[in-house]
Amino acid sequence: MFSIVIPLYNKEKSVRNTVQSVLDQTITNFELVVVNDGSTDKSRDIVSGIRDSRIRIIDKPNGGISSSRNKGIESARYQYVAFLDADDLWEPDFLETIQHLITDYPEADCYTTGYACKYNSDTLNVFGARERGIIRDFFKQVYIGPVMHSSSICVKKKTFEKVGYFNTTIRRGEDYDMWARLGRETCIAATPEVKVWYRLGTENSAMAKLHGPKALWLYNIPPDSYKDKDQKKYYTRFLHRQVLEYLLKGKLKWAWEIMSHNWKIAGWYSYLMVPESIQFRQFNSWVKLLSRRFFKKK
DSSP, X not given: OEEEEEEESSOTTTHHHHHHHHHTOSOOOEEEEEEEEOOOSSHHHHHHTSOOTTEEEEEEOOOOHHHHHHHHHHHOOSSEEEEOOTTOEXXXXXXXXXXXXXXXXXXXXXXXXXXXXXXXXXXXXXXXXXXXXXXXXXXXXXXXXXXXOTTTEEEETTHHHHHOOOXXXXXXXHHHHHHHHHHHHSOEEEEEEEEEEEEESOTTOGGGOXXXXXXXXXXXXXXXXXXXXXXXXXXXXXXHHHHHHHHHTTOHHHHHHHHHHTTTTSOGGGGGGHHHHSOHHHHHHHHHHHHHHHHHHO
16 A cells, blocks of 8 residues: 655645545555645645545644655555655556556565656656666666656655655755665666656745755765766766856855865866756756746746
């Protein structure tokens, strides 16, 4: 059976559809744990108004998405814990697809499907594993393209005893920190089948907030990554993207701080190749998103 964890904070426009995408699953044997992280809008009322005995609401003071996910993990009653952000959507056979992966690859610690980025009714990009099966070299594969998302992954509950819980001190990129730990220490089974819709431009989006370097997952890159070629490439790509974001938003001091803090991963010379370090698909999605927002304003 599955425990599904939805961290909830001020998503009154989105959460009903998100919950409904869970209730519409072809597999019905699950519990839905909605962790209300001190919402100040009508989010909690909307969820409490949905009558289904499989839904449990856990209230907690506002502490961030990592603390909400951790609370959901701790409260989960079943062996497999799946995550879904409160503004994303599952295809009706998401859990069924995960169940097939579990059956075919019982040795795995976590499972993930492909996912698509959606802005309004437009699909910007599709991400996922290159083929169905065990991911043999996580960092080499995710350097080419992402294979998991916070709404596409299901993890054996006992796995968190090995890799630890979500880091509550990280304000942006806490999921990337967790995926890197899973990639280093666990066995991951994946399918490229797209079963998740990652919705961009929703209310209260975490990606819209700019945080200082010490709040980023990139500020605490594990020292054992320095000597691994694939891990260095993986972290370097994200460092380049972060520095570029800071520069574009005029945060020169922050850009220097995150750069100088991580010379062992990405030396100063690597920033001369910033444009080449940004994946084409990622760049392409930014262009699409910006153009749609521009023409929408017009």
